[in-house]
Amino acid sequence: MAEGLQITKIQQSPEIIVLGPPSVFRTHGKEFSSRFRALRPWESPLPLAQFLAAQAQNTQAALCSGTFSLSAAVLDNLPSLRLVVTTSAGVNHIDLSECRRRGIAVANAATIFSADVADLAVGLLLDVLRKISAGNRYVKNGFWPKQGAYPLGFKLGGKQVGIVGLGSIGLEVAKRLEAFGCAISYYSRNKKPSVSYVFYPDLRKLAATSDILVVCCALTEQTHHMIDREVLLALGKEGVIVNIARGAVVDEKELVACLQQGEIGGAGLDVFENEPHVPKELFEHDNVVLSPHFGVFTEESFGDLYELMCGNLEAFFSNKPLLSLVSEE
Amino acid sequence: MAEGLQITKIQQSPEIIVLGPPSVFRTHGKEFSSRFRALRPWESPLPLAQFLAAQAQNTQAALCSGTFSLSAAVLDNLPSLRLVVTTSAGVNHIDLSECRRRGIAVANAATIFSADVADLAVGLLLDVLRKISAGNRYVKNGFWPKQGAYPLGFKLGGKQVGIVGLGSIGLEVAKRLEAFGCAISYYSRNKKPSVSYVFYPDLRKLAATSDILVVCCALTEQTHHMIDREVLLALGKEGVIVNIARGAVVDEKELVACLQQGEIGGAGLDVFENEPHVPKELFEHDNVVLSPHFGVFTEESFGDLYELMCGNLEAFFSNKPLLSLVSEE
Numbered sequence: 202m203a204e205g206l207q208i209t210k211i212q213q214s215p216e217i218i219v220l221g222p223p224s225v226f227r228t229h230g231k232e233f234s235s236r237f238r239a240l241r242p243w244e245s246p247l248p249l250a251q252f253l254a255a256q257a258q259n260t261q262a263a264l265c266s267g268t269f270s271l272s273a274a275v276l277d278n279l280p281s282l283r284l285v286v287t288t289s290a291g292v293n294h295i296d297l298s299e300c301r302r303r304g305i306a307v308a309n310a311a312t313i314f315s316a317d318v319a320d321l322a323v324g325l326l327l328d329v330l331r332k333i334s335a336g337n338r339y340v341k342n343g344f345w346p347k348q349g350a351y352p353l354g355f356k357l358g359g360k361q362v363g364i365v366g367l368g369s370i371g372l373e374v375a376k377r378l379e380a381f382g383c384a385i386s387y388y389s390r391n392k393k394p395s396v397s398y399v400f401y402p403d404l405r406k407l408a409a410t411s412d413i414l415v416v417c418c419a420l421t422e423q424t425h426h427m428i429d430r431e432v433l434l435a436l437g438k439e440g441v442i443v444n445i446a447r448g449a450v451v452d453e454k455e456l457v458a459c460l461q462q463g464e465i466g467g468a469g470l471d472v473f474e475n476e477p478h479v480p481k482e483l484f485e486h487d488n489v490v491l492s493p494h495f496g497v498f499t500e501e502s503f504g505d506l507y508e509l510m511c512g513n514l515e516a517f518f519s520n521k522p523l524l525s526l527v528s529e530e
Numbered sequence: 531m532a533e534g535l536q537i538t539k540i541q542q543s544p545e546i547i548v549l550g551p552p553s554v555f556r557t558h559g560k561e562f563s564s565r566f567r568a569l570r571p572w573e574s575p576l577p578l579a580q581f582l583a584a585q586a587q588n589t590q591a592a593l594c595s596g597t598f599s600l601s602a603a604v605l606d607n608l609p610s611l612r613l614v615v616t617t618s619a620g621v622n623h624i625d626l627s628e629c630r631r632r633g634i635a636v637a638n639a640a641t642i643f644s645a646d647v648a649d650l651a652v653g654l655l656l657d658v659l660r661k662i663s664a665g666n667r668y669v670k671n672g673f674w675p676k677q678g679a680y681p682l683g684f685k686l687g688g689k690q691v692g693i694v695g696l697g698s699i700g701l702e703v704a705k706r707l708e709a710f711g712c713a714i715s716y717y718s719r720n721k722k723p724s725v726s727y728v729f730y731p732d733l734r735k736l737a738a739t740s741d742i743l744v745v746c747c748a749l750t751e752q753t754h755h756m757i758d759r760e761v762l763l764a765l766g767k768e769g770v771i772v773n774i775a776r777g778a779v780v781d782e783k784e785l786v787a788c789l790q791q792g793e794i795g796g797a798g799l800d801v802f803e804n805e806p807h808v809p810k811e812l813f814e815h816d817n818v819v820l821s822p823h824f825g826v827f828t829e830e831s832f833g834d835l836y837e838l839m840c841g842n843l844e845a846f847f848s849n850k851p852l853l854s855l856v857s858e859e
Contacts, residue, residue: 224679316687320710324656331828333653334663336821341813345806345822350553356830358645380709381649477674484670492665493674499660501685 214238215518218257218279221266223288224498229507233264236511253278262286262517264510268476271295276303284517286510289497290314290370291447292527293420308513311525312369313505314497319373321496322415322445323381325469328490329441330355335487355439358382363411365404365428366418366446367393374415386411389418404428408435413443420447430455439466445496448473457482460489471496543567544847547586547608550595552617553827558836562593565840582607591615591846593839597805600624605632613846615839618826619643619699620776621856622749637842640854641698642834643826648702650825651744651774652710654798657819658770659684664816684768687711692740694733694757695747695775696722703744715740718747733757737764742772749776759784768795774825777802786811789818800825 216238219226226233233239240260242252259281265271267289273296276282286308287295300307328334331354339351362378364371364387375385375398386399388407393400401407404427408414414436418424428442428451436442442465444451453474459465460483467488473479476494483489497506512524545567548555555562562568569589571581588610594600596618602625605611615637616624629636657663660683668680691707693700693716704714704727715728717736722729730736733756737743743765747753757771757780765771771794773780782803788794789812796817802808805823812818826835841853 227679228682316711317685320656320686321660321662324653324660324662327649327653328657328662328666331650331653332824333650333657333819333821334666336824337657337663337819338667340808340820340822343810343813345808349806350556351822351824351827353557353827353829353832354824356646356828357649359830377706377709380706381652382645477678479669479674481672484672490662490666491669492662493669493680495661495665495680495683498680498682499685500682501688503682 215262215514216240216260217262217264217514218242218253218260218282219264220271220275221269221288223264223266223269225288225503225506225510226264226266228503232507233511237514239264249275250278262514264288264514265295267291267294269294271300273299276300276305284308284514284523286513288506288510290318291419293447297527306517306523307527308523308525309527310497310506310509313509314502315369315373317499317502318370318417318445318496319377321471321492322370322374322417322443322469323377325445325471325490325492326378326413326415326441326443327357329443329467329469329488330357332487334490360384360412361386361410362413362415363388363401363407364398365407365414365416365450366424367396367398368417368419370445371415371417372396374417378415383413405432405435408432408440409437411436411440413441416442416444416446416450418446418450420450424450426450426452428452428456430459433459433465436465438463441465441467441469443469445471448476453480460486544591544843545569545589546591546593546843547571547582547589547611548593549600549604550598550617552593552595552598554617554832554835554839555593555595557832561836562840566843568593578604579607591843593617593843594624596620596623598623600629602628605629605634613637613843613852615842617835617839619647620748622776626856635846635852636856637852637854638856639826639835639838642838643831644698644702646828646831647699647746647774647825648706650800650821651699651703651746651772651798652706654774654800654819654821655742655744655770655772656686658772658796658798658817659686661816663819689713689741690715690739691742691744692717692730692736693727694736694743694745694779695753696725696727697746697748699774700744700746701725703746707744712742734761734764737761737769738766740765740769742770745771745773745775745779747775747779749779753779755779755781757781757785759788762788762794765794767792770794770796770798772798774800777805782809789815 218240245252261281262284265287282305284306290310360383362383367387367389388401388404457480469490471492516523547569571578574581590610591613594616611634613635619639689712691712696716696718717730717733786809798819800821
């Protein structure tokens with residue numbers, strides 16, 4: 202009897218294809234599976250294209266990680282797809298124009314992660330300026346009693362901070378750094394009438410007047426390698442860059458060269474051009490703090506993300522408006 | 531001629547004894563020596579007592595580090611002393627009642643370091659919650675491509691933070707953590723009428739209602755080992771403690787035991803009971819971030835400190851009011 206009920210429930214659960222899979226599916230897979238019939242291509246020995254051709258021809262909705270490249274070629278194997286829900290805020294991994302052409306709606310994580318990402322930006326910045334990771338290593342390696350006081354760091358208060366991209370994350374970073382006594386300026390496509398921070402329409406000029414740059418913008422064709430050698434040189438020998446956006450907003454090769462040659466003062470990086478691969482030249486510098494793209498990785502946000510992802514999927518299957526539709530620009 | 535002028539200048543420079551020596555004397559020794567004739571006992575082969583007996587019988591002013599124990603026995607060898615200027619905010623290393631009895635004024639670093647220490651408190655807290663040092667190690671050891679995504683951390687926003695000691699540093703910590711969306715309560719000797727944060731006259735009750743404790747109080751007879759096993763157990767298995775005050779405010783043996791047994795969730799510690807010696811049991815835990823008592827170590831603050839220390843010494847030698855006299859309680 203119980204078995205019969207379960208079968209009925211499974212038959213009634215709407216089907217989704219899980220692509221990636223996203224980290225939130227690793228942490229909340231059981232909960233997702235109690236609400237949706239989740240196709241798991243990574244558990245199959247078949248290559249993805251064959252799996253999709255065999256299993257997902259009628260699947261209407263996808264749950265997609267922020268690192269899975271959702272290209273036209275993948276979409277070709279999902280002819281019934283009408284919704285992609287990505288667990289990221291950024292949508293640079295999705296071919297949006299192909300989705301538009303095929304009538305596939307895209308929903309994302311919206312601003313659910315903004316506070317966490319902003320927190321990590323401040324954490325990385327404090328770590329670089331105040332040498333926290335390096336100091337932790339110094340103590341844990343037993344150097345303190347032998348080598349004495351640690352070299353001086355730098356004060357955060359009073360610094361000129363340039364925010365690159367004053368969206369939801371950039372605003373959260375600015376709010377936090379104001380409380381530390383920093384002066385905030387920003388670069389953005391357009392001046393934001395709602396804030397009093399100084400606007401720079403020229404990124405190089407922002408870098409030249411800033412002690413610190415915090416990269417918070419989306420990765421698009423326009424922002425790809427926007428932080429180039431000229432911007433880094435304008436930031437200067439004592440300047441610090443923090444990137445919690447996407448690796449490719451920064452020309453990583455030039456960043457490595459500038460750090461190697463002492464052309465900039467330090468870096469706190471959560472994102473890289475070719476993740477999970479990180480240029481080994483960055484490993485040796487104490488003024489470079491690296492984290493494994495975990496800006497959104499908190500238990501609290503993953504709980505919120507699970508709810509939002511399910512909310513979007515359930516809205517779709519019951520023909521209600523999506524909770525976090527990505528609008529076309 | 532130039533030599534003659536220099537000799538005249540040295541003869542006119544007032545004499546000070548430098549005890550410790552403080553870190554600021556290492557960074558700004560040249561500047562100090564251009565304004566004062568600085569006796570440097572650590573450069574002499576004589577034991578301190580003999581050096582003082584031979585060289586410092588007429589010395590009226592001392593520049594003293596925050597770790598040099600200025601006891602009655604040391605004061606016995608400085609019969610002309612009328613001023614001690616300590617480079618620390620805390621004065622627990624100075625026998626204040628002996629100074630009072632002998633008519634020796636004490637000046638300190640006042641609130642010059644409050645912002646830096648508060649910044650480090652927030653940095654250590656973000657590091658523990660968001661696993662920044664551990665993540666940095668993970669990337670730099672090359673584990674990311676092999677072992678994949680890093681475990682989830684914890685969100686700072688929404689946390690209940692209990693500030694232990696709402697003085698100048700505690701207020702700076704509170705201001706910063708409000709910007710991260712934390713709810714602030716505090717324990718203090720007295721309720722502060724000027725703030726709206728919730729006051730707990732009972733430290734254990736504060737710990738029981740807090741997710742995070744930040745220890746910001748002075749070390750006194752009353753606060754010695756005030757954070758004991760009961761307070762730590764009240765903080766609980768997911769609780770995090772940050773100490774940027776003085777090591778002995780916390781019962782370090784109990785803290786180590788609680789961390790070993792998982793009775794509390796993590797710790798960010800800049801100070802220890804027996805510096806520079808740190809319990810080795812703390813080295814192995816990724817949820818424990820340790821720094822070598824460098825809360826005040828920024829180039830900017832050391833510049834400010836040098837000015838304040840000189841200002842106090844020059845005020846003393848020209849019979850003007852001290853800039854940062856430590857008042858008796």
